[in-house]
Amino acid sequence: MAKILMKGNEAIGEGAVRAGCRYFFGYPITPQSELPHYLAKRLPEVGGLYLQAESEVASINMVFGAAGAGARVMTSSSGPGISLMQEGISYLAGAELPCVIVNMIRGGPGLGNIAPAQSDYFQATRGGGHGDYRVLVLAPASVQEIIDLMKDAFDLADKYRNPVMLIGDGVLGQMMEPVELDEEVKPVVLPEKSWAATGRMGRDKKNLINSLYIVPENCEAHNLELARKYGTMAEKEQRWEDYHTEGAELVLVAFGTAARVCKAVVDMFREEGRPVGLLRPITLWPFPAKRVAALAGTARHFLTVEMSMGQMVEDVRLAVNGRRPVYFYGRAGGMIPVARDVYREAGKILTGGADS
């Protein structure tokens, strides 16, 4: 193990290489540029391919082809580019193809700006594209966690034959933190993909990568099968981090960069001996509803903090199910919540929220 300093965007790239990903198809957009820069250099070193596509639409369909051929493959983009990929993501989910998609979220809507945001939460967790489907969404909060989650992202994609999205923002992408890395890249044993369409090569049966079910009965059966899979994911894959939630009267709920700010806020309260904790969802879909529901039995209030006008707060409310008040504090358009502002909001709830 070596400890080295790494940028978040580069960590995504190195994490992917170490997870056995050898194909990247993408189109330039800020603020994820360091990732394609890194992989354009790194992938050829390990016998892989970095290919710059003509658009995000083409990128995601190249991912479709490579995933269907059995490769570990990824793409990355930011807000507007991810919007362009939505049709392809729906096809990937429909055809049950594993892949990893990175969204380094920027301010929106429209062209917005290139500053950090979390306002693509709905797009990531509600499907984004057409039809009944889900993608697994991972939200790291540190450069080390990025490295660790990239491995899990590819494993989960293969396990469920489903797209996995890893989301971050410009802060996570550009900041440098020390990470622990094995000194050499160990060979990854990839799971066998007997379903991949690689040319029959003597196989008895043809393999087909397809999301078309023209007969409604068949399409419904396909949807029911997918729903069963999503049900298993929702049951088994909820991940979160508890930070001083034990005995917390007020629980902050935040992910990614916002969660880092909230940790500082929790520390401020805890130094004063006041019972405030943080629940940090690591999977956004499936949302850690189990943990939120359990905390609703012990905490008195929840405060969701997001870099958006309030999106994840809906999932918190669904999980709390009316048992406790759920408040929201957010900054939008590329602005980052400041610890003292969150501290003030939380303080108001602690002093006046008992009767709300």
Add this chain to the structure above:
Amino acid sequence: MKKVFTRPKSLKDMPFHYCPGCTHGIVHRLVAEVIDEMGIFDRTIAVAPVGCSVFCYDYFDCDAYQASHGRAPAVATGIKRVLPDRVVFTYQGDGDLAAIGTGEIVHAAARGEKFTVIFINNAIYAMTGGQMAPTTLLGQVTTTTPYGRNREINGCPVRMSEMLAVLDGSAYIARVSVHDPANVARAKRAVRKAFEVQMAGLGFTMVEVLSSCPTNWGLSPLKALKWLEENMIPYYPLGEYKVSGDTTPLFRHDSGADGGLSKNDPAEVG
């Protein structure tokens, strides 16, 4: 009894869903015959489009993908980059390739992606009900050009073979037709050449096939073939627009069979 004509092995034993007189069936058969004759069935991968031939994955018995509308060249790029020793072909119509998928086809050709495109040009969107395609001829009546395609409103039809042939990444580009037996035989030779050029790793290959759509043209199958010959070929000249590898001409200058519109020499169109 001696069997003199049979279904190619690369085609599954199932009825086509195509309308009577549609030429998709002929083109499917040509591609399947070429795959059989070259002995490459086991390593061939088909990419189906959105359009009338969306179900072509059901007919070709090789491994297959169904791509979203227009994106078959991007999907084929992903496949071929992962499996460079396989033979990959897309099968796309004019709406798919020349309208919504223009970006993908142009850049696949520009990159010199080593797969083959079978491009069916029947000058209309057929599956969705006979709307104007980018290849619809001026004056041609469709459900969305009820007064005929008007240059002022709709612009002019797109000649994809000519357009892609000028790109350095393309290695074999030919336009053929299937309106009579001689042209069917020539179309098959073009498909074979394209597959051979792909396998030689020379670059992007495409065979544009002028095809008929009796249903949406509102013509009997026979009249539709006649209409194709008299109206489409003058606007879409048959010929090889880019040649690499085997340079045996598909069309002979002296034959006159193509109304003097044949193009053997890439220099002529370059």
